[in-house]
Amino acid sequence: MSEGLEVFFTFLRLGLVSFGGGMANLPEMARVLIAKGWVTPQQFADGFAMGQFVPGPNMLAVVFYGLSACGPVGAVAAALGMFLPGATGAILLVHGWEWMARARWSRALRMALVPVSMGLSASMLLVLIELGLDSLWGLALVGLATLLIYRGANILAIMLAGGVLGLAFTWLR
Known part of the structure; x- marks a missing residue:
């Protein structure tokens, strides 16, 4: 199988199991x-x-990962593979929303997915x-930034400070 197809099918599989968004399967994607x-862990x-x-979908990182795997073809293949299942599901959901809203099992399924999505988010x-x-x-x-945000500090200021500290620590190494 060509590299581009391997990238596409890898990300298609990851896109198919992206319940709750692409970030929900980030641990599997990393693995x-x-x-x-x-890619390396870094x-x-x-x-x-x-x-x-x-700006854009929160999983645009897949373009970078595909690019790392096999160049521009990999970038396109990764994006298509990751976003095609969700886009198809959204189209089907829009067309079947009224039927789903009336189905008893639909509400039970939505309630059952809450702890699953919380667990995936924690992972x-x-x-x-x-x-x-x-x-x-x-x-x-990270702990200090979390505490400051919790206490109402300006998030933009914390992000800028984190960037400056990150650069400083990188230069000191």
């Missing part, structure tokens, strides 16, 4: 992409951060911590 050697974390930074957080924090200093800064 698969790092195991295939398409590249995965950096790609995720860049995907969150740019995503743990993977990001594992990939992004490589020192106690980093963990302390």
Whole structure:
């Protein structure tokens, strides 16, 4: 199978299991992409951060991951594979919404998916911590930023301060 098709089918599988959004399966995505050697753990974390930074869907990082896997063809293949299932599901859901709203099982399914999505979100957080924090200093800064945001500090100021501290720590290494 060509590299582009492998990238497409890998991201298609990841897109098919993206209940609650692409970030819900971030741990599986990290495991698969790092195991295939398409990205390193640091590249995965950096790609995720860049995907969150740019406007658009929160999983634009897949374009970066596909690019790392096999160039521009991989970037397109990853984007198509990741977003095609969700887009198709949304179209089908819009057309079947009235029927779904009346179905008893629909409400039960939605209620059952809440703890599943919470668990997936928690696992995503743990993977990001594992990939992004490589020192106690980093963990302390994340804790401080969380506390400051909780106390009502300006989020933009905290983000800027975090960027400056990140650059400073990178230059000091």
